[in-house]
Amino acid sequence: MFPELGHYALVLALVVALVQAGLPLAGAQRGESAWMAVAGPAALAQFGLIGFAFATLIQAAIVSDFSVLNVVQNSHSTKPLLYKIAGVWGNHEGSMVLWVTILAGFGAAVAVFGRSLPLPLKARVLAVQAMIGVGFLLFILATSDPFARVDPPPLDGDDLNPLLQDPGLALHPPFLYLGYVGFSMAFSFAIAALIEGRVDPAWARWVRPWTLAAWTCLTLGVALGSWWAYYTLGWGGWWFWDPVENASLMPWLAGTALLHSAIVVEKRDALKSWTLLLAILTFSLSLIGTFLVRSGVLSSVHAFAVDPARGVFILGLLTVTIGGSLLLYGLRAPALKAGGLFAPISREGALVLNNLLLATATATVLMGTLYPLFLDVLGAGKVSVGAPFFNATFVPLMIPLVTAMVVGPFLSWKRADWAGVLGRLAVVGALATLAVLVACWQSGGGPVMALVGVALAAWAFFGAWLEWAERIALFRAPLRVSLRRAAGLPAAAWGMTLAHAGLGLAIAGMTGSSFWVSERIQVIHPGDTVEIADYHLSFQGVEPVVGPNYDAQRATFVVTQDGRKVGLLAPERRHYTVTGMPLSHAAIRTTGTADLYLALGDEDGTGGWTLRLYHHPLVPWLWLGCGVMVFGGLVSLGDRRLRIGAPSKRRRRPTVPLVPALASSDDSR
């Protein structure tokens, strides 16, 4: 019965969303406070209903209700509980329910935390949020019913793809979706601002925490996905420029730009219409990502079985949302008043450069991702665009971006002293040079790009901390004063330092693992030894292991360095009994500065085993760097200025309404 209740709750949620999309919007236009007041409770009701539907789906998976098709196709009674739950979003239908649950959750968060928002703005934001909800609820109900029954129910299910039976599935999709869908808040605020016809620093203060929260979750989601691919796919790569990875990278790049341009709106009341455009584009890229993954137009590790009707539906949804919002932007944005002036060499100038480079980088990734689709549609042949393309286009754009990232925070608003800043940065330049020399000495030269990577990483890392050190007058004032200053530093400043320094660490990790990786592929018999870097691995043998829903062969290797035993590596070759699928489970040993990575292949029939062995220098720094960036985002969220609901107490600049007809809504305040 629960699945039917869940289905019914989704239908009810659609009805509530329709009301929430219409009534408050009309109320805001006509200045009817009672109509506008519907938005908050409706958002809560919508979240409650969708949350209930999601819970029934999880319940069906936990109790292994094999009368539900979705459970039959993706679960099995022997599957561990964690994967029964996580498996709910390990398939198309369930992941779409997760998507709308999070969407409705953000709407409910506005209803709860947005008490100090002006009523018309809140009503419009929630109405736009509900419109997106209507589209996706219709999509689920029309093309992807997660509650469909099977009659007669089979005795047991088909089990979940073994690749997905990993703790990564429990974390990667929810955080990724929190990021994707979180940008819907910036989008809804942007559309509401366009309807109202005004953008002011207070608006930016409301938008920033949502954007920051979405960015933080997306960073974590992308990093988790990358880490998951690294330890699970068996060749130690962490980024494949797979179309679906690009689909998550594009909103990240655009969202990063939005985060920075919103600062200019907040602090200097400039770049307003550009920020609105970025908010629309960021969420549009999230939608395009959803389309690419869910429509099955691209072959990718993420594509589930394909149904053309879904692709057409999402394409329609995409056209309406993106086309409609850009049309509204085109109609209303030119009337927005431009704000404060600034010289090219200034904090604003640096942030404009940041936005320009990030937007260009996003565009190149978009080109590379969609070009195969265009060619295919035009019948010009099937192509694929891989890592070499992105290395040749994306990476060159990141070099000036990271270089400028360090300089930007040293520049003052409006007009900056170029020579003075360069002088202060000399010490960072010296440290970067030193890092390159150390890298040369360690690696015995190395390709030029690797040294560029090391220089950039050191430049970003030390640059971030130099700016922090200057803020707290480290080594200039007595230590006690510096510590007091550090404690009094706004959380947002700490957040920026951490995020920028984290990017530096991540670049170091990317560089090390891309250029200095060593690889061995060979057949090995028990008793043999294989060498990599300065490690010796001796193969002890293989023993059978029985898991909850798989059988495995586990190999044991003793790792020695300079004749001392430093550890064991035990990679497995698993065979999942229900699906009949094999899976190689790699063993990884990390020292904090490098990973030893060992994956087991097939037995060759004579007792020899194929193995793939890697030594990945610096790769742990990639994960550490991403973690530090996420931590920076979280710290920054704690800033008092950005606390949701707090900004309204601050001065709000009187703004002249754009169109008299729209001003009526303001009377109700």
Next chain:
Amino acid sequence: MTPKKKRRLIVLALVLLSFGTATALVLTAFQDHLVFFYSPSDLQEHPPGIRGIRVGGLVEAGSVQRQPDGTTVRFTITDLKTKVTVSYTGLLPDLFREGQGVVAEGQLRPDGLFEAHEVLAKHDEKYMPPTVADALKRAGQHVTSTLVQ
């Protein structure tokens, strides 16, 4: 020139510079790094030269042979009309199996052997790479849907 106009001009110049550079990068990268997809029949009809390409089709049953070095594998990809022999050194993907869809990326050697540096298999039981399904269809084989068992 007013400061505002000057600022606009500088921003415009930067935009042009940035997008111009990016366009140039993208165009040259497309020239060099685009990887075309071939079916075994295409390979025979229009040999691609030394360019890196992808070949897709089914792994012919009984064709997988491990070479004496232990790590190199040879197998035949077929679109059920034409075949091509592929050589690959390394660990094959977990789901690589005879009779199933596979895509290999690499170069065609003058002697007709396809030397792959990457082999992609389908990643679950229900799914066939669309490019492979399409290659089979073009070779005249009946493929009812993307769900090919």
